[in-house]
Amino acid sequence: MSSREHTKALLAYLRDAPDLASIVFDGAVDGQxxxxxxxxxxxxxxxEVDRMAGRQRPLVARHTIHCIGSVPDEAQWLADKVSTRLVGARIPVPGRSSSPVKHTGGDPMRLDSSVPPAVYFLADDYEWASGP
Structure with missing residues (x-):
């Protein structure tokens, strides 16, 4: 089971929310x-493998999610939408059993002035265990 399959499942899960459907991207925005x-x-x-016969522990899927807006309120609104959607959810990955998603940390609001126009963003970390 690859991390790519877990990322695709997470993207699909986020995009299934009406407020997020068209604004969730896989690492970069194509175009404007x-x-x-x-x-x-x-x-x-x-x-990690903790026994001679192979994996015993489930895999842990980890993602960092940036919520970006032209003003701080937009970035915070998106971060709240993403958190509400993910925390406690079980991401459906074909052939796997998923634990509830946990928010494991984040960074304070930052301004990225390296892109025109400058944007505000929050970066949050999420993870869940995925077993057979």
């Missing part, structure tokens, strides 16, 4: 960015 949007960045899944 909308005034507010969400970027999903996957992290490598763990590769």
């Amino acid at each position: 960015a909308p005034p507010r949007y969400v970027l999903v960045f996957s992290q490598s899944m763990d590769h």
Whole structure:
């Protein structure tokens, strides 16, 4: 089971929410960015094996999600929508059993002035266990 399959499942789950359907992107926006949007960045899944016969523990899927807006309120609104959608949810991954999603941390609001026009964003980390 690859981390890519988990990322695709997470993207589909977020895009299934009406408020997020057209503004969730996989790491980058192709073309002109909308005034507010969400970027999903996957992290490598763990590769721990704790017994000779192979994996015993479930995989842990981890993602960092950037919620971006032209003003701070937009970025915060998106972060709240994403958090409400994800925390406690079980992301459906074909052939896997998922634990509830946890919010594991985040960074304070930041301004990215390297892009015109400048944008505000919040970066939050989410994870869930995925077993056979």
